Amino acid sequence: MKNNELERIASAACIDLTENEKKGLEEDMENILDWFSQLDKIDTKDVEPAFHPIDIKNEMREDVVEECLDNEDVFLNTENYEDGFFKGPSIGD
Amino acid sequence: MSEENVKIGLETHLQLLTDSKLFCGCPTTGNDNPNTRVCPTCLGMPGSRPRINKRAIEMGIKVAAALGCETPDEMNFSRKTYFYPDMPKNFQITQFSIPVGTNGEVTMELDSQEKTVRIKRVHIEEDPGKLKHIGGNITSSDYVLIDYNRSGVPLCEIVTKPDLKSPEEARTFLRKLSEIFEYLGVYDTTGEATIRSDANISTGGERAEVKNITGFKDTEKALRYEIRRQVNLKKRGRKVKRETRGYDDKSGTTKPLRTKEQEADYGYIFEPDLTRIELRDSWVNTLEKEIPELPHQKKRRYVDEYQLSKEVAAAICSDFDMTKIFEDIINKGKNVSIVANILSGPVKKVLNYNEIRLAESEIDEQKIIKIVDMVENKEITDRNAEMIIRDIAIEDKDPEDVKKEKGLGAVTDDKIDDMVDEVLRENEDVVEDYMNGKGEALNHLVGKIMEKSRGNADPRNARDTLKKRIEN
Amino acid sequence: MSASEFVTGEVDLEKFHKKLEKRIDGLVELGLIRPIDYEYSDKKDGKLNGLPFTLKDSICSKNDPTYAGSKILEGYKPPFDATVTKKIKDSGGTIFAKTHQDEFAFGTASTNCAFTTPKNPWDKERCCGGSSGGAAGLSAALDLPHINLGESTGGSISEPASFTGVVGLTPTYGLVSRYGLISFANSLDKIGPISRKVEDAALGLDIISGKDFKDQTTVKKETNYRKSISEDLSGMKIGLPTSYFDIAQDEVSEVVMNAVDDMRSLGAETEEIELEMTEAALPAYYIIAPAEASTNLAKYCGMRYGMEGEPDGNFRNYFSKIRGKGFGEEVKRRIMLGTFTRMAGYRDKYYLKALKVRKKIINDFKRAFKKVDVLAAPTAPMVAPKIEEVEEMAPVEQYKLDKLTAPINLAGMPQLSVPCGFHKKMPVGLHILGDHFQEEDILRAGHNYEKRRGKIDYPEA
Numbered sequence A: 001m002k003n004n005e006l007e008r009i010a011s012a013a014c015i016d017l018t019e020n021e022k023k024g025l026e027e028d029m030e031n032i033l034d035w036f037s038q039l040d041k042i043d044t045k046d047v048e049p050a051f052h053p054i055d056i057k058n059e060m061r062e063d064v065v066e067e068c069l070d071n072e073d074v075f076l077n078t079e080n081y082e083d084g085f086f087k088g089p090s091i092g093d
Numbered sequence B: 001m002s003e004e005n006v007k008i009g010l011e012t013h014l015q016l017l018t019d020s021k022l023f024c025g026c027p028t029t030g031n032d033n034p035n036t037r038v039c040p041t042c043l044g045m046p047g048s049r050p051r052i053n054k055r056a057i058e059m060g061i062k063v064a065a066a067l068g069c070e071t072p073d074e075m076n077f078s079r080k081t082y083f084y085p086d087m088p089k090n091f092q093i094t095q096f097s098i099p100v101g102t103n104g105e106v107t108m109e110l111d112s113q114e115k116t117v118r119i120k121r122v123h124i125e126e127d128p129g130k131l132k133h134i135g136g137n138i139t140s141s142d143y144v145l146i147d148y149n150r151s152g153v154p155l156c157e158i159v160t161k162p163d164l165k166s167p168e169e170a171r172t173f174l175r176k177l178s179e180i181f182e183y184l185g186v187y188d189t190t191g192e193a194t195i196r197s198d199a200n201i202s203t204g205g206e207r208a209e210v211k212n213i214t215g216f217k218d219t220e221k222a223l224r225y226e227i228r229r230q231v232n233l234k235k236r237g238r239k240v241k242r243e244t245r246g247y248d249d250k251s252g253t254t255k256p257l258r259t260k261e262q263e264a265d266y267g268y269i270f271e272p273d274l275t276r277i278e279l280r281d282s283w284v285n286t287l288e289k290e291i292p293e294l295p296h297q298k299k300r301r302y303v304d305e306y307q308l309s310k311e312v313a314a315a316i317c318s319d320f321d322m323t324k325i326f327e328d329i330i331n332k333g334k335n336v337s338i339v340a341n342i343l344s345g346p347v348k349k350v351l352n353y354n355e356i357r358l359a360e361s362e363i364d365e366q367k368i369i370k371i372v373d374m375v376e377n378k379e380i381t382d383r384n385a386e387m388i389i390r391d392i393a394i395e396d397k398d399p400e401d402v403k404k405e406k407g408l409g410a411v412t413d414d415k416i417d418d419m420v421d422e423v424l425r426e427n428e429d430v431v432e433d434y435m436n437g438k439g440e441a442l443n444h445l446v447g448k449i450m451e452k453s454r455g456n457a458d459p460r461n462a463r464d465t466l467k468k469r470i471e472n
Numbered sequence C: 001m002s003a004s005e006f007v008t009g010e011v012d013l014e015k016f017h018k019k020l021e022k023r024i025d026g027l028v029e030l031g032l033i034r035p036i037d038y039e040y041s042d043k044k045d046g047k048l049n050g051l052p053f054t055l056k057d058s059i060c061s062k063n064d065p066t067y068a069g070s071k072i073l074e075g076y077k078p079p080f081d082a083t084v085t086k087k088i089k090d091s092g093g094t095i096f097a098k099t100h101q102d103e104f105a106f107g108t109a110s111t112n113c114a115f116t117t118p119k120n121p122w123d124k125e126r127c128c129g130g131s132s133g134g135a136a137g138l139s140a141a142l143d144l145p146h147i148n149l150g151e152s153t154g155g156s157i158s159e160p161a162s163f164t165g166v167v168g169l170t171p172t173y174g175l176v177s178r179y180g181l182i183s184f185a186n187s188l189d190k191i192g193p194i195s196r197k198v199e200d201a202a203l204g205l206d207i208i209s210g211k212d213f214k215d216q217t218t219v220k221k222e223t224n225y226r227k228s229i230s231e232d233l234s235g236m237k238i239g240l241p242t243s244y245f246d247i248a249q250d251e252v253s254e255v256v257m258n259a260v261d262d263m264r265s266l267g268a269e270t271e272e273i274e275l276e277m278t279e280a281a282l283p284a285y286y287i288i289a290p291a292e293a294s295t296n297l298a299k300y301c302g303m304r305y306g307m308e309g310e311p312d313g314n315f316r317n318y319f320s321k322i323r324g325k326g327f328g329e330e331v332k333r334r335i336m337l338g339t340f341t342r343m344a345g346y347r348d349k350y351y352l353k354a355l356k357v358r359k360k361i362i363n364d365f366k367r368a369f370k371k372v373d374v375l376a377a378p379t380a381p382m383v384a385p386k387i388e389e390v391e392e393m394a395p396v397e398q399y400k401l402d403k404l405t406a407p408i409n410l411a412g413m414p415q416l417s418v419p420c421g422f423h424k425k426m427p428v429g430l431h432i433l434g435d436h437f438q439e440e441d442i443l444r445a446g447h448n449y450e451k452r453r454g455k456i457d458y459p460e461a
């Protein structure tokens, strides 16, 4: 795995890594990916992927309105709110 | 704009008209105070789960069928992961590998020519929340405020092939799309529901994607700007870059997005909290039977069956509620051409002026019938009809009352004769102009009669009488 | 007294509550629980008679601190009850603590906990196993009637139960609602009871199982697990997966074989079974689980709940900073891994491939269960290692502690770990595996074996 690959993954995962962490992760991930490669030998031609372990289908809900969360519970776990809105970081640089 | 090589593809999102959100029971409309229509699921709280709304799926199936799409035997939902402050889970539940519809088409009329736009796919997905940029604009704000009331509202996304040739075509296409949705009863054209698009535009070279355009007008504007930008680049000998741009509705311009957002790798996986959905034939067939006559079919029938002109038929068919009133009234045996003319003429004009749809006005079937009767019985003129409609569109008033209140009423032929006498006497010089071959002088005289009659005279009748009297 | 006896018997509740109260500090000291504010349930009509319960830290209970073992959720109070929590409350159970676990359940030894590392009551230098380590350790340490709810994604109930000498029941995927469970990997996560006795695990499952409107992956099954366990073992066919016995340390396999002999003496028939996909399961699991987990963990970004800062600057910088700070080492590793294996260009090679391998693993088990009623094997390849030893292991070596539990978890089939002896004075687990929704079979096998085995002398804790 190339160094910029790790950067690309970290960027997609939106996570800051220290130089030390990067070094460790690079080694770990290479080992792990290497270990994964044993799956290449398994013939999965004509095998459907199993998204779930059991066969479940067509579970749906009727279009019925239910109760919403109490407003005080909405902001119970944050200090970042203002005038009924959540507060968040900006889009620009 | 007549650029030869313009190719536009649209990815358009329309809100599906369900009572509750796509994955939770929060209402889609109601309390507009921020973050009042939210729950653990649409706030993406730890431990919450999506629960899919059957009605949204059924609406998606209908849209796919109405657009002539192929429906899969089975479909599923996926997680599209990317980070953004309006996304509670930092992934959107959408359809990826198997959407509800593929390979359809929309036929629309352009300069009285039929044109077909190919539809690549139709899928169902959830809407994110709404951002407010504080202390600056989208790129310069200090922080954002987020209202998640919209989070989880069901959207139907329609992706076209790059078949659109101009901003005008794109706009017509969007109108057509919203008409079809309205006919299907899956879309609310009157509410705050908006139509949002991302557009792919090329002018011969690389294509650029412009994200986040809201509404018909802005789509046309954004596309116009982007085409001009690309053409100008080429004129200056520079190449169009393949990139993702954002539309800024305040400046009417498009700007490149940050590279990180352009390179987004969504890392799609199957949504493991939902099950696969088998689209059994019996289910799909039942839904397909519920699909009503669609706008282009209805228009064709109006022309064939009622001998309406294409324009009149198109005007009525562009508002589904109007077609209902039209059909109801003529089923009661009223004069087809009078009904059609009133609806496609003055009613449409007044609605457009007020920028509302029929359903948002106070006009209803009973009121239209009264007006039709008055016109048919020659109690009022067409112009009177328009004056009454202007009054009853916004306020709930009775057409009879308005007629009385305004002193409206068609003038008898005797009265017209008298007025013509007077006008001819008072405007001898204009009469002479007309006799000397100045045709438009007659309009002036007709105007005088309309003035005298306070609009109650039938202008055509006035014109005929004037002509007869002058020429004899 | 067992939990089952507690709920049916005459109990001086006041005296009992005082006894439990006295034990709490000791349990905290072992790093097993974080007590919550609680009141004893006085639900007279409740079936549970006030029976004490604990919840793994990733199971939500309204207004109680619920951190999923992570700093990024420190201080978080869910505004709602998980369905299992509600069911316990409605049945008159008393929830008195959250049990410590690996951060977001990413671990096989509970050595990846952000707050404390649970110590094994049998040997405090050893780990409890993971990720439901606190829950398993608690059952070993607490000699009062109780039931703990754990959660297993790849073996996180069975393996710690084996390491601490208690009973762990992992139900079929979809039998118990996951609503209110802080997700690790949604297509694998299963909530299940941990206790000292099989009958108590059955009681726990009776309380928490059932179709739930709030979790669309749940399945409707009407059963009475506690009733079904008493039937004897005559005629039961038990398969012995040879590869599992090969993988486990010889001494461990030997202990388990003795347990199998006991079951044979109770009338069960045994037969060797070849499971072809045993080796492939662990890598497939470590692709699927992190792929799903990395999307589940995207939501922790310093907004709305959990660790936060002043939201200034660009959102990507802010999110990255909080996530860099709030997640522990193993969590970062799995987020990175899971993000990678589902990226365009790699998705087919890893994510989709692993899902197909999962299909083959399911088929592998289905074939076996055509021949036999249940499978019996060692739960873990070894006894609980020392905490220090685990901390020195490379990630892949740690992952291998799940080698025998990963396949059945990928298949979403039920499993029961029952203590069956000792090696190096540490408990060994007998793993009984069943086909989808055949909980009755594994509970019956476990219960009969347990009766035959007799009492275990748990350490004074």
Ligand SMILES: [Mg+2]
Pocket (backbone or CB within 6 Å): B013, B125, B157
């Ligand atoms: Mg979309």
Ligand SMILES: [Zn+2]
Pocket (backbone or CB within 6 Å): B021, B024, B025, B026, B037, B038, B039, B040, B041, B042, B043, B152
């Ligand atoms: Zn909601």
